[in-house]
Each structure stands twice: as structure tokens, then as C-alpha cells.
Amino acid sequence: MTTLTLPPLSLAARRTRVLGVVRRDFAALRRSPIRMFEILFWPTVELVLWGFVTLFLQAQKVPFVVSFLLGAVLLWQVLQKASNEISIAFLEDIWSRNLLNVQVSPLSSVEYLVGLVLFSLGKVAFAVAVMAALALGLYGFGVTSLGVGMVPFMGVLLVLGWSLGLVGIAAVLRFGENAQVIAWSLVFVVQPLAGIFYPVSVLPAPLQAVSWFLPASHVFEGMRTVMAGGALPWDRLAWAAALNVGYLAGTLGLFAWALRYARKHGKLSRFGD
Amino acid sequence: MAILQATHLLKRFGSVTAVRDLSLTIAEGEVVGLLGPNGAGKSTTLHMMLGLITPDAGSIKLFGMELAQHRTEALSQVNFAASYVDLPGVLRVREVLDAFARLYAVRHPRRRVDEMIELFELGPLAKRQLMALSSGQRTRVQLAKALLNAPRLLVLDEPTANLDPDAGDRIRGLLSRLARENGSAMLITSHNMREVERMCDRIHFMSDGVVVAAGSAAELAGRYGAEDLEEVFLKVARG
Structure with a gap:
């Protein structure tokens, strides 16, 4: 062991490696104005689109629509971005043919994922802050109307988004680069089932049964309850958090299995060929 | 202590056996070359040493530690460069x-x-x-x-493939000097026979996933009645 490097299993070394992932991804973002633009473009388009729908429904005297729809758009972005950003960060290592360099470094899988999660957290926070400011400026909607529930709502959606992102990464490790489409689109499977823009009661009974096993459904139902003047439904949030713990543990297991599979079948060596 | 000790490695991809019963030891400061035609199993071997590919059988020890169990500690003392990365x-x-x-x-x-x-x-x-x-x-x-x-072990897969002769020559000189000064061991694959002759203390020839000959460049040339390593390569590759 040389004195040039920290003891590899020390806390300081682990922290240095995790921050190395974050710094690298931040530097890549800083050097790529197109990526910065992309972080804000789609959320802004969606916000503007739903904002106009909201204004129209408001003119039709439909109650609560302003807060319901704009709140839903903001929270949906937390889920979508948390899922996509973690997948994109991994895919960028494949696109730049850098995955092998990362995989032969002493960076452990856990440290790599923690780095990706921390960086995605920063991007989500940035995008949501900009959208919240736009929602306030354009439509007079303040996220504070979600009350104290905003923190657990966003927390549940972030963790669910990371779980979905991990499924996307596991799919790419298992099936190769062609499975990128899963990484992009998996989160959209959640969209119709989670009652984002309408109550879950609108869904047919079999789909409602599925919906209650999605943590996001409880967040969006809870959001509507709070905005209609009701109390924060802690029981729903507790159920959503419990589901999240189960899903996160399951997807971490799936990721570990997919990585073992990729190493066994030589798939890591072939990425970027 | 051996820097790298690989014993009886086996790797199959479906019905294809990429590496069969490969054993390899590298001592501190030693520069070892892996040569062979395309598809001989060189890169698969290197990738197993780096933990990118899990062998189906056999064991890999780096610095006395089993790579599979001590990945972070082992890889912190290794590094890698390749023309395709x-x-x-x-x-x-x-x-x-x-x-x-x-x-x-x-x-x-x-x-x-x-x-x-x-x-x-x-x-x-x-x-x-x-x-x-x-x-x-x-x-x-x-x-x-x-x-x-x-790194105590530097793994290089065709490191100078993208360099012009002048730049390649300077990099080879630099790597050899650094290996001498730091006592770093190197495991190299290359299709540049002069590079291998110049840099490597020992050479392992692979063909169809098996090491078919091993020794210094001079020993191999003598064994195959060849003038240089390129001629040895052609004789080995053509059976």
C-alpha cells in the first residue's frame, strides 16, 4: 500500500470516491449547456401546458383545479426526474465508453450508486426550484400550499424514482444497450396508475387494486386531500414509505443480481463496442 | 510475494471456451506480455484479472487477496488503460x-x-x-x-495502438522507466511485436484460449527456431 492513496476501506476513501462521482458528473453537466437546457426544457413545457389547461378549467368553474393540477405537475417532475437522472448518469458512462474505467476502479457498487443518487438529487432540486418559481410567477401557485406534507410527499417520490431508475440500470446490465428504452420509459408506466391528474377512484377496480401498491398513488391522493383542506394522511404516507422500503430493497437486489450477471456473461466488456 | 496469481482459470461464453486452464503469476516489477491472434482470449484474460468478467472456475489473487472477496482493496493498487476504452x-x-x-x-x-x-x-x-x-x-x-x-500492477490492453511510431516509442520508454523506478508490474497485450520484445520480461502466447508457449522473447525465438518474436507469432498463430 502506498502513502499516495487513502486506505481503501477507510471512511475518508469512501467519501472521496463518492464525491469523485458527484464532481465528475457536475463537471460534465457544467461543460454541456445542452444537458442543462434539457433539465429545464421538458418540465417547463409540461408546466406551461398544464397551466393553460388549468386556466381553461378554472374558467369553466371547476373547483380546486389550479392547485390540483399544478401541484400534480410539480410532484410528477420529482418522480420522473429522480428516475431518469439516475439512469442517464449511468448511461452516460456507457455512451462515453468510460464504464470499464469506472468498473475497474476501487469504487464499489454502493459508492457508485450513492454518488449517482446524490448528483440526481441536486438536479431534481434545481429543476423543481425553477418550476416552482415559474408556477408562482405565471399562475400564482405556491408550493407552500402543499403545507408540511410537501417534504414527505417529495421524499416518497424521490425514493420511488430511484427504485425505478435502478430497474432501468439493471435492465441495461442484463439485456444490453438496447434496453435503454426501459430506463427512459419505465416511469411512464406509473403515470396512468398513480392517479396523478385524477383520483384513483376513476380507474377500473382491478387497476385501483394495483394502484394502491404504488407509493406514488398515496402521495397524489394525499396531496389532493391536503389541498381540499383535509389533514395530512399520515397513514397513507406510512403505507407508501413501507412500500418504498420494500421496493428499494428489491431493486437494489435486482441491481446486484444484474451486475453479477453482466460480469458472468462478459457484458461489461462489450458496452460501447 | 506474487503481485498476481491466477490459477486454472476457465471462462466459457455459451458453447465457446474463451479461456481454458490458464495459470499466470506476475512478480513485483515484472513486465509480462500476453500475445496471440484475435480471439485468442487475451482481453478476456485481462478482464478477468480486473474483475470485469467472473471466471467459471479457478482463482485470481491480487497482492495475496482473492479478487472476488477483496475487490476494493485489490483494485485500489491496480490501474488499466486500453485502446478501446x-x-x-x-x-x-x-x-x-x-x-x-x-x-x-x-x-x-x-x-x-x-x-x-x-x-x-x-x-x-x-x-x-x-x-x-x-x-x-x-x-x-x-x-x-x-x-x-x-499502481503496483498496471494492465494495458494494446496501449499504444492509437499512437504514431514516435509517440509510441516515447510512451514505451516512459512506461518502462516508471516500471523500473516504482517497481510496478505490468501485464500487457499488444500486436506490436517490437513493443513486446522491448518491454516484456516474459511472454505468454495464447491460442484458442490456451497458453501454448511462455518465456522471454529470446527463449521463445530459440525454441521455435525463429529470428524474432514476429516469426514466433506467425508460427504459433498458424499452428
């Missing part, structure tokens, strides 16, 4: 080296990055994005990255 093109040279210095938990990353920039004469390129560099310049950055942690 790239670094994030959007980053500047200094940013790439800084990021990898941290991934290898280098104590003083900035100081070390400065040393590598000076060693590989990357000063004028330090603020340029990798995507704007020539392939030769990118290779120098790859090699600078590969030496950031002063």
Missing part, C-alpha cells in the same frame, strides 16, 4: 484526471494531477475538452489516468 469527452483533461484521482482515493488529488500533467506533457492541453483532442493525445491522458494511483 475512452474517457468522458465532454470533460477537460484536468477534470478527468481530478475525477479519477478521487475515484482512486488519492490523498492530494490536485498535486498528483499536476505531476501526471507534467509527466505526460499535457500542460498545453489541460484546459481542453477530451473530445477536442487527437487520438494520440487522448491515449496520453488515458495513460496519465492509469498512473494516478502509482
Whole structure:
């Protein structure tokens, strides 16, 4: 062991490696104005689109629509971005043919994922802050109307988004680069089932049964309850958090299995060929 | 103590046996070459040594530790460069080296990055994005990255494939000098026979996943009645 490097299993070394992932991804973002633009473009388009729908429904005297729809758009972005950003960060290592360099470094899988999660957290926070400011400026909607529930709502959606992102990464490790489409689109499977823009009661009974096993459904139902003047439904949030713990543990297991599979079948060596 | 000790490695991909009963030991400071035609199993072997591919049978010990159980400790003392691997093109040279210095938990990353920039004469390129560099310049950055942690084992897969003869010659000289000074061991694959002759203490010839001959360049040439390593290569490759 040389004195040039920290003891590899020390806390300081682990922290240095995790921050190395974050710094690298931040530097890549800083050097790529197109990526910065992309972080804000789609959320802004969606916000503007739903904002106009909201204004129209408001003119039709439909109650609560302003807060319901704009709140839903903001929270949906937390889920979508948390899922996509973690997948994109991994895919960028494949696109730049850098995955092998990362995989032969002493960076452990856990440290790599923690780095990706921390960086995605920063991007989500940035995008949501900009959208919240736009929602306030354009439509007079303040996220504070979600009350104290905003923190657990966003927390549940972030963790669910990371779980979905991990499924996307596991799919790419298992099936190769062609499975990128899963990484992009998996989160959209959640969209119709989670009652984002309408109550879950609108869904047919079999789909409602599925919906209650999605943590996001409880967040969006809870959001509507709070905005209609009701109390924060802690029981729903507790159920959503419990589901999240189960899903996160399951997807971490799936990721570990997919990585073992990729190493066994030589798939890591072939990425970027 | 052996830096690397691989014993009876076996790797199959479906019905294809990529590596069969391969054993290899590398001592401190030793430079070992893996030669063979395309598809001989060289890269699969290197990737098993780096933990990218899990062998179906056999064991790999790095610095006396089982790689499968001590991945982080073992890989912190190894580094790698290959002609078919790239670094994030959007980053500047200094940013790439800084990021990898941290991934290898280098104590003083900035100081070390400065040393590598000076060693590989990357000063004028330090603020340029990798995507704007020539392939030769990118290779120098790859090699600078590969030496950031002063590895005890440096694994190089066709390291100078993208370099012109002059740049290749200078890099070979630099790598040999660093190996001597630091006592680093190297495991190299290359299709450049002169490179292998010049750099390697010992050479393992692979064909169809099996080591068919091993020894120094002179020993192999004598054994096959050949004038040089290229002739040995042709004789081995053509059976």
C-alpha cells in the first residue's frame, strides 16, 4: 500500500470516491449547456401546458383545479426526474465508453450508486426550484400550499424514482444497450396508475387494486386531500414509505443480481463496442 | 510475494471456451506480455484479472487477496488503460484526471494531477475538452489516468495502438522507466511485436484460449527456431 492513496476501506476513501462521482458528473453537466437546457426544457413545457389547461378549467368553474393540477405537475417532475437522472448518469458512462474505467476502479457498487443518487438529487432540486418559481410567477401557485406534507410527499417520490431508475440500470446490465428504452420509459408506466391528474377512484377496480401498491398513488391522493383542506394522511404516507422500503430493497437486489450477471456473461466488456 | 496469481482459470461464453486452464503469476516489477491472434482470449484474460468478467472456475489473487472477496482493496493498487476504452469527452483533461484521482482515493488529488500533467506533457492541453483532442493525445491522458494511483500492477490492453511510431516509442520508454523506478508490474497485450520484445520480461502466447508457449522473447525465438518474436507469432498463430 502506498502513502499516495487513502486506505481503501477507510471512511475518508469512501467519501472521496463518492464525491469523485458527484464532481465528475457536475463537471460534465457544467461543460454541456445542452444537458442543462434539457433539465429545464421538458418540465417547463409540461408546466406551461398544464397551466393553460388549468386556466381553461378554472374558467369553466371547476373547483380546486389550479392547485390540483399544478401541484400534480410539480410532484410528477420529482418522480420522473429522480428516475431518469439516475439512469442517464449511468448511461452516460456507457455512451462515453468510460464504464470499464469506472468498473475497474476501487469504487464499489454502493459508492457508485450513492454518488449517482446524490448528483440526481441536486438536479431534481434545481429543476423543481425553477418550476416552482415559474408556477408562482405565471399562475400564482405556491408550493407552500402543499403545507408540511410537501417534504414527505417529495421524499416518497424521490425514493420511488430511484427504485425505478435502478430497474432501468439493471435492465441495461442484463439485456444490453438496447434496453435503454426501459430506463427512459419505465416511469411512464406509473403515470396512468398513480392517479396523478385524477383520483384513483376513476380507474377500473382491478387497476385501483394495483394502484394502491404504488407509493406514488398515496402521495397524489394525499396531496389532493391536503389541498381540499383535509389533514395530512399520515397513514397513507406510512403505507407508501413501507412500500418504498420494500421496493428499494428489491431493486437494489435486482441491481446486484444484474451486475453479477453482466460480469458472468462478459457484458461489461462489450458496452460501447 | 506474487503481485498476481491466477490459477486454472476457465471462462466459457455459451458453447465457446474463451479461456481454458490458464495459470499466470506476475512478480513485483515484472513486465509480462500476453500475445496471440484475435480471439485468442487475451482481453478476456485481462478482464478477468480486473474483475470485469467472473471466471467459471479457478482463482485470481491480487497482492495475496482473492479478487472476488477483496475487490476494493485489490483494485485500489491496480490501474488499466486500453485502446478501446475512452474517457468522458465532454470533460477537460484536468477534470478527468481530478475525477479519477478521487475515484482512486488519492490523498492530494490536485498535486498528483499536476505531476501526471507534467509527466505526460499535457500542460498545453489541460484546459481542453477530451473530445477536442487527437487520438494520440487522448491515449496520453488515458495513460496519465492509469498512473494516478502509482499502481503496483498496471494492465494495458494494446496501449499504444492509437499512437504514431514516435509517440509510441516515447510512451514505451516512459512506461518502462516508471516500471523500473516504482517497481510496478505490468501485464500487457499488444500486436506490436517490437513493443513486446522491448518491454516484456516474459511472454505468454495464447491460442484458442490456451497458453501454448511462455518465456522471454529470446527463449521463445530459440525454441521455435525463429529470428524474432514476429516469426514466433506467425508460427504459433498458424499452428
